[in-house]
Structure formats: C-alpha cells, structure tokens
Amino acid sequence: MSDAPLSPPPADTDKRRQILDGAREVFLASGFDGASMGAIAKAAGVSKGTLYVYFESKEALFEALTIEEKRSLAESICRLDHDDPDIAAVLRRLGTSLMEAMVRPDHIASVRMVIGAAEKFPRFGRAFYEAGPLLGRARLRAYLDAQVAAGRLRAMDTDLAARHFFDL
Numbered sequence: 742m743s744d745a746p747l748s749p750p751p752a753d754t755d756k757r758r759q760i761l762d763g764a765r766e767v768f769l770a771s772g773f774d775g776a777s778m779g780a781i782a783k784a785a786g787v788s789k790g791t792l793y794v795y796f797e798s799k800e801a802l803f804e805a806l807t808i809e810e811k812r813s814l815a816e817s818i819c820r821l822d823h824d825d826p827d828i829a830a831v832l833r834r835l836g837t838s839l840m841e842a843m844v845r846p847d848h849i850a851s852v853r854m855v856i857g858a859a860e861k862f863p864r865f866g867r868a869f870y871e872a873g874p875l876l877g878r879a880r881l882r883a884y885l886d887a888q889v890a891a892g893r894l895r896a897m898d899t900d901l902a903a904r905h906f907f908d909l
Contacts, residue, residue: 757795760785764806769850773803773858804868807855811873818842819880823887828894831884878903
C-alpha cells in the first residue's frame with residue numbers, strides 16, 4: 742500500500758454536492774448493498790441519467806463519498822499552524838479534536854458503512870485510509886518537519902513520530 746496521499750478531489754459542483762448528500766443519506770440508511778442508484782437519485786432530487794453523468798456506478802459514487810468525507814474530516818482536524826511554537830499544545834488540540842471526531846455517531850456510522858462494503862470491495866478501505874488517516878499523518882509530519890527546521894525539535898523521523906501519534 743502506497744503512503745502517497747490521494748490526488749485532489751474533482752471540482753465540487755452544486756449538483757455533485759447534491760448527489761453526494763443524497764447518497765450519504767441512502768448509504769447510511771440502507772448500507773452499500775441495500776442502496777440503489779434509483780433510491781440515491783430520488784434522495785438527491787435528480788434523475789438517474791443525471792446521477793450517471795457524475796458517477797458511472799454505485800461503486801464509484803460510494804468511493805467518491807468515502808474519499809470526500811474522510812478528506813474533509815482529516816483537513817478539518819489537522820489544520821496545524823506551522824508557526825505555532827507550542828508543540829505540546831498543538832498536539833494536545835490535535836489529539837482532542839481527533840478523539841471528539843472519532844466518537845461522533847455520524848463518524849461511527851460512516852466507518853461501519855465502509856467496513857461493511859470493504860469486504861466485497863477492498864479498494865473502499867484503501868480509499869478511506871488514504872483520504873483520512875494517511876492525509877492526517879502527512880499533515881502532522883509536515884508540522885513536525887517545520888518544528889525541526891525551526892530548531893524547536895531535535896532532528897527525528899517525523900513520519901514515524903506522526904505514525905505513532907495517530908496509532909495512539
């Protein structure tokens with residue numbers, strides 16, 4: 742498994758956002774196997790034809806939703822100010838934000854949804870990992886690199902330190 746973060750998401754349009762919101766509602770209510778493109782189109786308020794213009798299949802839609810949700814969560818949690826010299830406070834805030842996000846019912850439901858579908862489609866698990874935990878780790882590594890460069894931390898394997906932090 743590559744440790745390179747995913748490429749940026751495609752440009753977000755209002756219609757795409759509307760479809761993803763409808764898909765989230767249907768997937769959370771019915772799971773991957775129980776969801777249909779017809780139900781997703783109905784929940785999103787679009788035609789099935791419009792749905793297929795944006796996403797070629799239910800699998801592509803589920804994967805896009807997974808990537809979007811995890812990337813958004815990682816970006817919101819891991820907003821780290823590289824100029825903040827109070828490393829302990831930054832790590833404490835990051836850890837608190839991470840724990841608060843992990844216990845939210847909507848996050849737990851999302852994780853369960855991905856786990857349920859990943860047995861049949863392992864790439865969903867990979868997409869989840871790359872868009873969430875791997876992106877968060879890369880952001881923490883960049884913060885730690887900035888602290889080493891500023892002389893506030895001793896030289897270290899910042900990737901390993903970020904892995905250890907997130908593995909806690």
